[in-house]
Amino acid sequence: MLIAATHYQIDYADLSLILALVRGGSLARAAALLRVDVSTVFRAVRRLEAALGQTLFEKSRAGYLPTSLASNLAQQAERAEQALEAARVGVEQGGEVISGTVRLTCTDSVLQGLLLPALAQFMPQFPALTLELSTSNDFANLSRRDADIALRLTRTPPEHLVGRCLGSVAYQVCASAAYARQHQGRALADLAWIAPDDFLPDHPTVVWRREHLPGVRPSYRCNSMLSVTELVRAGLGVAALPDFLLDDALHPLGPALAGHDTALWLLTRPDCRALRSVVTLFDELGRHVQVKPSHTA
Incomplete structure (x- = not known):
């Protein structure tokens, strides 16, 4: 329980009201979540703000915006909601519940x-x-x-x-099947390379490329290996990819990069x-x- 300076004791119904309005952002959506009418939500919020002596929501064109107090109360409401759900699951399963x-x-x-x-x-x-x-x-x-x-x-x-x-986790240089067919026989250094950007300067694939293909300047740089993989899948070039992302759409151009797993x-x-x-x-x-x-x- 939270007790405001006015000694008003917040109960679960109050927390549910605040959480519904934070989640919904409007009286209509909050009313739908609580399964009551809009006027009931409006009156309940006004009563609660009067009882607390503090503003919970600011009305704007975007809807009802929570104050810092309302946001904090909504977080506690979510924890109470989770605790109640854990209790319900415990009753259903008849044992201890991980929550x-x-x-x-x-x-x-x-x-x-x-x-x-x-x-x-x-x-x-x-x-x-x-x-x-x-x-x-x-x-x-x-x-x-x-x-x-x-x-x-x-x-x-x-x-x-x-x-x-x-x-x-090992890495292999890969291309899409179409890109591999189109550029068959060409040296790796002559292909369009896709690589992690400067956010991953010590990535194993970056270290390998600097050692074995020092003259290569990547045509595309991405801030994640997942993005690198998707560009390869789209046929835009080649890249050294982790083995757990490989599938039938990606064609290995050689063995795993030795010493760079x-x-x-x-x-x-x-x-x-x-x-x-x-x-x-x-x-x-x-x-x-x-x-x-x-x-x-």
């Missing part, structure tokens, strides 16, 4: 190629568990406590994090090991994320 919110970060290529297939296998077993996903190449997400779990491609994970190596690490902060929701997700990811066995694990 809460876990924040996970990974690159967009790992999300698309490895994480989503894994989540589809086990997340339905945890209906009360909420997962917040963010895509980033930065280890600082965990260090700044912006995330609880990370999936990272690296050979040297930070020592202050704990985790396990899930396997190795990397590893997939599942990482978390030491303090997160006390949280059942984080430990549960961590263990499930360790079981279900499918990569090749690592030679260095």
